[in-house]
Amino acid sequence: MSGAEVTLKNIFKSWNESPALNDISLDVPAGKFTALLGPSGCGKSTALRIVSGLEEPTSGQVFIGGHDVTHTLPAARDIAMVFQSYALFPHLTVAENIVFGLRVRGLVRKQRDEKLKATAQLLGLSELLDRKPSQLSGGQQQRVALGRAIVADKSIFLMDEPLSNLDAKLRAEMRDEIRALQHRLGVTMLYVTHDQVEAVTMADQVVLMNHGRVEQMASPRVMYETPATLFAAKFIGTPPMVTFSPKLLSHCLTPNFLQKSHGLTFGIRPESLSLSDNGLINGTVRNVEYLGADTLIECKVGEEILLCRAPGWTQLTEGTPISLAFNVKDLHVFNTASGQRTAEMLPEIEMALSSQNASSKLAR
Amino acid sequence: MRNSAKHQWIYAWLLLSPAMIFLITFTHYPAVQTIISSFFSTGRGRRKSVFIGWDNYDTLLLDEVFWKVLVNNFWYAVWTIPLSIILSLAMALWVNDKLRGRSFLRMAYFTPTVLPLIAVANIWLFFYTPGFGLIDQIRGLFGFAEQNWMGSPDTALYSMIAVAIWKEAGFFMIFYLAALQTIPPSLREAASIEGASKFYYFRRVAFPLLMPTTLFVSINAVINSFRLVDHIFVMTEGGPNNSSSLLLFYIYEVAFDYWDTAYAATLTVVMLVILTTVAIGQFFFLDKKVHYK
Numbered sequence: 001m002s003g004a005e006v007t008l009k010n011i012f013k014s015w016n017e018s019p020a021l022n023d024i025s026l027d028v029p030a031g032k033f034t035a036l037l038g039p040s041g042c043g044k045s046t047a048l049r050i051v052s053g054l055e056e057p058t059s060g061q062v063f064i065g066g067h068d069v070t071h072t073l074p075a076a077r078d079i080a081m082v083f084q085s086y087a088l089f090p091h092l093t094v095a096e097n098i099v100f101g102l103r104v105r106g107l108v109r110k111q112r113d114e115k116l117k118a119t120a121q122l123l124g125l126s127e128l129l130d131r132k133p134s135q136l137s138g139g140q141q142q143r144v145a146l147g148r149a150i151v152a153d154k155s156i157f158l159m160d161e162p163l164s165n166l167d168a169k170l171r172a173e174m175r176d177e178i179r180a181l182q183h184r185l186g187v188t189m190l191y192v193t194h195d196q197v198e199a200v201t202m203a204d205q206v207v208l209m210n211h212g213r214v215e216q217m218a219s220p221r222v223m224y225e226t227p228a229t230l231f232a233a234k235f236i237g238t239p240p241m242v243t244f245s246p247k248l249l250s251h252c253l254t255p256n257f258l259q260k261s262h263g264l265t266f267g268i269r270p271e272s273l274s275l276s277d278n279g280l281i282n283g284t285v286r287n288v289e290y291l292g293a294d295t296l297i298e299c300k301v302g303e304e305i306l307l308c309r310a311p312g313w314t315q316l317t318e319g320t321p322i323s324l325a326f327n328v329k330d331l332h333v334f335n336t337a338s339g340q341r342t343a344e345m346l347p348e349i350e351m352a353l354s355s356q357n358a359s360s361k362l363a364r
Numbered sequence: 365m366r367n368s369a370k371h372q373w374i375y376a377w378l379l380l381s382p383a384m385i386f387l388i389t390f391t392h393y394p395a396v397q398t399i400i401s402s403f404f405s406t407g408r409g410r411r412k413s414v415f416i417g418w419d420n421y422d423t424l425l426l427d428e429v430f431w432k433v434l435v436n437n438f439w440y441a442v443w444t445i446p447l448s449i450i451l452s453l454a455m456a457l458w459v460n461d462k463l464r465g466r467s468f469l470r471m472a473y474f475t476p477t478v479l480p481l482i483a484v485a486n487i488w489l490f491f492y493t494p495g496f497g498l499i500d501q502i503r504g505l506f507g508f509a510e511q512n513w514m515g516s517p518d519t520a521l522y523s524m525i526a527v528a529i530w531k532e533a534g535f536f537m538i539f540y541l542a543a544l545q546t547i548p549p550s551l552r553e554a555a556s557i558e559g560a561s562k563f564y565y566f567r568r569v570a571f572p573l574l575m576p577t578t579l580f581v582s583i584n585a586v587i588n589s590f591r592l593v594d595h596i597f598v599m600t601e602g603g604p605n606n607s608s609s610l611l612l613f614y615i616y617e618v619a620f621d622y623w624d625t626a627y628a629a630t631l632t633v634v635m636l637v638i639l640t641t642v643a644i645g646q647f648f649f650l651d652k653k654v655h656y657k
């Protein structure tokens with residue numbers, strides 16, 4: 001079994017006036033793990049259901065393995081799906097649930113039993129085959145739903161927030177397990193989640209959605225290091241990137257430059273700020289959150305609040321004046337109006353700030 | 365400890381007693397009294413009611429009308445029960461497909477079921493009227509002759525059966541519709557991803573999940589096939605020649621037209637025995653197939 005790629009081309013979907021999906025185009029590479037990430041209501045489930053064929057797009061095309069399947073029935077799309085609610089048949093046993101699709105397709109008893117046995121072993125369900133879903137824990141039900149998908153031998157797995165009903169510990173376990181399963185089976189995975197940690201830890205590629213549009217499609221690393229939009233910058237990372245107006249740096253930028261940077265927003269990740277004797281940013285400590293390995297320092301600078309991730313042993317009290325330094329390379333620049341990342345003024349900013357940095361170092 | 369357990373008992377009895385009093389006064393006592401009455405003669409004028417043992421039951425076995433209404437009631441049940449259940453299920457499936465989750469339209473479908481049977485009977489009187497009635501008018505278009513549906517012994521009972529099915533199916537549909545609404549749509553979606561046809565989904569998923577409703581509905585259907593006789597009063601009064609009379613209608617006639625209360629009690633006992641047997645049997649027979657939880 002090996003995956004097939006999935007492509008959405010200019011998909012629109014609306015039920016009433018406001019569209020749920022607004023010109024979605026995306027590629028899910030064969031055999032890779034792609035996470036569909038976004039806040040609740042942004043259209044992730046709708047996009048997944050359009051791939052599965054449970055929903056038809058208002059316009060646009062769906063390709064699976066290079067074939068246009070926009071109007072193909074779900075069963076003919078080579079997909080298996082795990083629902084958020086698991087969608088187990090309550091009156092059937094675990095075994096009957098798992099082989100439901102095989103029976104539909106008229107597979108003979110012997111083959112059915114073989115596949116059932118192999119799948120049950122893979123998921124550790126062998127002891128539970130005669131139980132009804134209501135006699136299983138949430139995690140076990142989740143496994144049965146996975147089993148139903150695995151036994152079908154399909155090349156694409158679609159999962160809609162499969163872990164959202166589990167407790168935190170089980171969720172972390174299942175995260176690894178699903179990831180390992182995808183590797184082992186070599187299937188193409190399209191995985192919907194609203195949890196950015198889940199997406200970043202599990203996926204080869206993350207598709208970030210917002211308001212029915214794709215914000216960014218990239219590997220977790222690229223998305224973290226170079227978020228394409230303000231939204232992406234603020235959605236990925238715990239805690240997310242902090243953004244501020246260029247005015248915060250007015251003391252080290254020329255008035256002319258400030259004028260030009262009027263429509264920009266700067267962003268910086270908490271770990272890119274460090275405590276310094278003589279940094280570019282000066283403020284006061286507003287709050288300190290001790291996290292063990294790290295300490296998160298909320299720093300008030302003028303009207304704005306910045307976050308700095310300092311080593312765990314750092315000890316500061318509220319109201320202490322502090323100075324924060326950063327590497328100019330770690331500064332992200334966005335166009336405030338469009339929200340897009342921009343490289344337009346980057347050289348000038350770097351020049352202005354690094355000369356400042358140099359002079360502040362000299363002064364020291 | 366002991367004391368508080370005792371208190372709880374007193375509490376329980378106090379809470380139960382209002383319902384118990386009503387139940388005993390209006391259900392259990394009359395039922396027992398009916399059984400007792402069936403072993404006495406009907407008191408008339410100066411003749412007192414006396415114990416006569418099984419005499420009433422002997423009369424019953426020789427009563428041609430009793431056997432006739434029993435056979436009528438058998439056919440009435442045989443047709444109305446399955447047909448009204450199948451029809452209600454089919455309608456519920458159809459309606460559920462068309463208007464998933466739209467409560468207003470579902471309410472609209474409920475309206476006909478609040479019509480009293482007497483009103484329904486009046487509507488059907490218009491349908492059945494020879495010559496002018498809806499059915500004959502339609503038949504007339506195709507050149508068929510007039511037909512006295514309620515007046516002919518061959519068709520009177522079946523005319524009553526049609527009314528009962530019409531009334532019952534709408535009522536039962538509501539239960540099926542409610543049950544269908546509780547089946548999560550994701551089950552159907554999961555089945556369709558596995559390639560299950562609509563019929564396959566119905567057979568392996570929806571129908572088994574509807575079993576508790578089917579049990580409930582079928583017990584009601586059985587009881588109603590003995591209980592629902594209002595339209596007979598309005599439409600045929602059991603005629604012609606008792607061809608459309610049913611057990612309960614006959615009991616009414618015996619009790620309140622002939623004033624033979626003891627014999628009416630005897631007939632009632634027969635009806636109670638039939639109903640209890642059927643309901644208990646049904647419960648145990650279907651119970652095994654119903655529970656999936």
Ligand SMILES: Nc1ncnc2c1ncn2[C@@H]1O[C@H](COP(=O)(O)OP(=O)(O)O)[C@@H](O)[C@H]1O
Nearest residue numbers: 015016020038039040041042043044045046047
């Ligand atoms: N069947 C439907 N009918 C009408 N609107 C819907 C339907 N399904 C989803 N929507 C709307 O589409 C938008 C996207 O929904 P969904 O894809 O479920 O979001 P997500 O899964 O990202 O939380 C929401 O605004 C939702 O209200």
Ligand SMILES: [Mg+2]
Nearest residue numbers: 041044045046
């Ligand atoms: Mg969703």
